[in-house]
Amino acid sequence: MKHQFKGKRVLVTGGSRGIGAAIVTRFAQGGADVALTYSNSAKRAEDMVELAKNLGVKAIAIQADSADANAVIAAVEHTVSELGGIDILVNNAGVALMAPLEEFTLEDFDKTLAVNVRAVFVATQAASKYMQQGGRIINIGSTNAERMPVAGGGVYAMSKSALQGLVKGLARDLGPRGITINNVQPGPVNTEMNPESSEFAETLKGFMALSRYGTVEEIASMVAYLASTEAGYVTGASLMADGGFSA
Numbered sequence: 397m398k399h400q401f402k403g404k405r406v407l408v409t410g411g412s413r414g415i416g417a418a419i420v421t422r423f424a425q426g427g428a429d430v431a432l433t434y435s436n437s438a439k440r441a442e443d444m445v446e447l448a449k450n451l452g453v454k455a456i457a458i459q460a461d462s463a464d465a466n467a468v469i470a471a472v473e474h475t476v477s478e479l480g481g482i483d484i485l486v487n488n489a490g491v492a493l494m495a496p497l498e499e500f501t502l503e504d505f506d507k508t509l510a511v512n513v514r515a516v517f518v519a520t521q522a523a524s525k526y527m528q529q530g531g532r533i534i535n536i537g538s539t540n541a542e543r544m545p546v547a548g549g550g551v552y553a554m555s556k557s558a559l560q561g562l563v564k565g566l567a568r569d570l571g572p573r574g575i576t577i578n579n580v581q582p583g584p585v586n587t588e589m590n591p592e593s594s595e596f597a598e599t600l601k602g603f604m605a606l607s608r609y610g611t612v613e614e615i616a617s618m619v620a621y622l623a624s625t626e627a628g629y630v631t632g633a634s635l636m637a638d639g640g641f642s643a
């Protein structure tokens with residue numbers, strides 16, 4: 397694992413905590429230089445930078461609200477100027493806004509689409525300009541693109557289903573340049589977005605073949621696979637890491 401990504405330059409959106417922080421750690425362990433964005437958690441983002449630097453790689457944190465398209469573009473440009481280029485983009489930042497249909501606000505509808513979908517497109521457009529043959533784009537979707545077994549999650553599910561269509565189309569744009577684009581679709585993973593300690597967790601476990609939450613490292617390892625040279629023939633795909641939630 398130590399030299400797997402040596403010489404690669406990686407940008408992970410939403411890398412300050414949760415799944416994104418595990419992805420940043422996984423790439424830094426593999427020798428890649430890493431940039432991460434965050435929206436509010438400046439201290440935790442700096443802690444991640446320290447962690448990566450202690451693993452011997454370059455690391456930077458960039459405050460960039462994914463709901464703001466110009467901030468997303470600026471984060472890509474900043475990554476390229478600080479790390480000298482970009483080889484791997486991981487679109488991880490996301491929000492899970494849930495409410496019953498009659499209470500769901502248009503503001504939350506627009507925010508969900510801006511962060512979970514538009515920012516993925518914007519970052520991909522900005523980063524792919526700089527990518528060479530072998531470039532990799534990986535989005536964190538969700539098993540909810542396939543199955544949303546509870547009420548109140550329709551808009552979140554829609555945003556993650558949108559990524560399935562997006563990678564299919566963009567794989568065609570990027571394929572001729574030797575760049576792949578795929579989604580990783582986690583099931584329930586123990587983070588602040590979806591704590592395993594909540595009452596809701598028991599309901600979710602009932603939907604899974606493995607009947608347990610996933611770990612952030614289990615998601616990061618599928619991201620690492622898709623970023624590797626071994627995954628060179630995988631593009632336009634949405635791969636599950638969901639404990640059989642959608643099975």
Ligand SMILES: NC(=O)c1ccc[n+]([C@@H]2O[C@H](COP(=O)([O-])OP(=O)(O)OC[C@H]3O[C@@H](n4cnc5c(N)ncnc54)[C@H](OP(=O)(O)O)[C@@H]3O)[C@@H](O)[C@H]2O)c1
Pocket residue numbers: 409410411412413414415416433434435436437438440460461462463488489490491492511536537538539581582583584585586587588589590
């Ligand atoms: N946990 C699950 O069960 C699960 C399952 C399937 C898919 N996912 C997906 O996995 C991804 C990561 O989820 P998670 O569970 O790790 O969530 P999390 O614990 O809530 O962490 C979210 C991360 O994204 C950042 N972020 C949130 N909104 C942002 C914005 N507007 N602009 C920039 N950064 C923003 C946060 O930054 P700050 O720290 O600054 O707020 C944080 O680093 C999301 O796309 C989510 O939909 C999660």
